[in-house]
Amino acid sequence: MAPPAAAAAAGEAAAQDGKGRRRRDCAIVGARLLTLGVQAAVMAAALALFLLFAATAAVLLLHLVVAARAFRNQRHGGRRYRVPQDYPSPPSCLGLSPAELRLLPCFAAAAAASSSSSTQLCAVCLESARAGERWRALPACGHAFHATCVDRWLARAPACPVCRSAVSVSVS
Ligand SMILES: [Zn+2]
Ligand SMILES: [Zn+2]
Known part of the structure; x- marks a missing residue:
């Protein structure tokens, strides 16, 4: 099957x-x-x-x-x-303001012909005085410098560049 x-x-x-x-x-x-x-x-x-x-x-x-x-x-x-x-008028803790600098006594340098004035030397730029230059004497110590030189210095530090005596101006 x-x-x-x-x-x-x-x-x-x-x-x-x-x-x-x-x-x-x-x-x-x-x-x-x-x-x-x-x-x-x-x-x-x-x-x-x-x-x-x-x-x-x-x-x-x-x-x-x-x-x-x-x-x-x-x-x-x-x-x-x-x-x-x-700020335009700082509280003068660093240097003197332009308004204060303008109050410092300023004078015109005498002619350097005489021997006495020819010895005057700017301690900031180390150049001697020339006739007609604007100079500035510091009231505290009497040291004198070119106005532009000492103004630049005093804007940063309110002290004489030579003897470090403080320069203070009373703005009235
Ligand atoms: Zn100078
Ligand atoms: Zn001085």
């Missing part, structure tokens, strides 16, 4: 084929699951890296903001500190 046997064989073969296909399907599913797992791991790693970079960037940004704020505060403070110096 060949046909039934053949049919049985065919059925067995089909069953085996189905089993094989199922096994193959299982393998394919496993491989797919494996690739999915690998993909998930890669994605997780990428996400972790991204988060790390984001955190680093955030920290850097925070530092930058803090530094910028500190810098701005410093600059603001510096400007605030500089304002009194730029």
Whole structure:
């Protein structure tokens, strides 16, 4: 009875084929699951890296903001500190104001023909007096200098360039 046997064989073969296909399907599913797992791991790693970079960037940004704020505060403070110096009439703790300098005694240098006046030397620019030059004598010590020289000096420090005696002018 060949046909039934053949049919049985065919059925067995089909069953085996189905089993094989199922096994193959299982393998394919496993491989797919494996690739999915690998993909998930890669994605997780990428996400972790991204988060790390984001955190680093955030920290850097925070530092930058803090530094910028500190810098701005410093600059603001510096400007605030500089304002009194730029003020037209400062409280004369550093030097004399132009109004105060104008009150200091001024005289025209005599002709250097006579031997006595030729010895007069400006201690600021180290040049001797010439006739017609404007000179200024300090009231405290009597030392005399070119008016332009001593004015520039006194604008920075209210003291005689030679003997350091204080130069004070009472503005009435
Ligand atoms: Zn001078
Ligand atoms: Zn002096």
